[in-house]
């Protein structure tokens with residue numbers, strides 16, 4: 696599998712590290728809503744299909760990326776710099 | 787004056803090795819650098835950093851991905867990530883000059899002179915040997931002279947600059963240098979190699 700890094704171009708999967716689900720939105724840091732924090736920290740929908748994920752090109756340019764891919768077919772739709780998403784979580 | 791020690795130890799001795807009956811496929815040597823730094827721009831300052839490094843080091847460096855440059859004094863630089871560059875040179879004073887010259891509003895400069903070892907690998911079979919170790923296209927059209935790539939061999943990060951049609955320089959963590967030398971030598975055995 697290749698990931699097309701926006702800085703480096705297509706590179707082998709082995710150069711990348713998975714960084715987690717990028718569909719979550721972090722509650723306000725001052726929030727004491729335990730349900731919201733539980734959802735944010737633990738609950739994962741684990742979809743069979745299109746998914747949005749954080750990856751890091753750790754063995755390359757070291758940029759953090761958002762990868763949209765299909766968990767069934769491994770098809771990759773988009774790869775972008777994570778710093779260009781809003782709010783640090785999902786855009 | 788402190789004597790400069792190689793991290794490669796007594797194992798890395800000049801000579802010919804492997805299957806060199808048909809000729810020497812590659813030559814491996816430690817490229818001795820007086821200074822190695824990593825310069826990183828704050829977001830938005832990438833172009834300014836490239837321009838500043840160009841002026842300080844007398845290079846024609848751009849901020850585009852993988853671009854690089856070198857000059858006749860042996861100073862060279864290449865891009866390894868968004869707004870990030872490796873710069874190296876022969877003089878031990880160069881690192882200090884760069885650190886002093888890059889304003890903190892543009893980015894940061896880290897002295898890696900004692901933290902990296904650099905291998906030069908050159909010869910007619912250099913692309914063949916390196917392609918065994920890295921999933922990169924080493925052909926001249928895909929990896930032109932002076933350009934650079936940041937990549938990895940398993941868990942060892944390696945930054946590579948093409949310094950000539952048949953010459954590459956590989957930057958590795960100094961503590962991994964001896965192990966990486968072994969890997970390079972093993973990969974070069976079938977084409978015959980010389981250590982200089």
Ligand SMILES: [Zn+2]
Nearest residue numbers: 700703752756
């Ligand atoms: Zn990359």
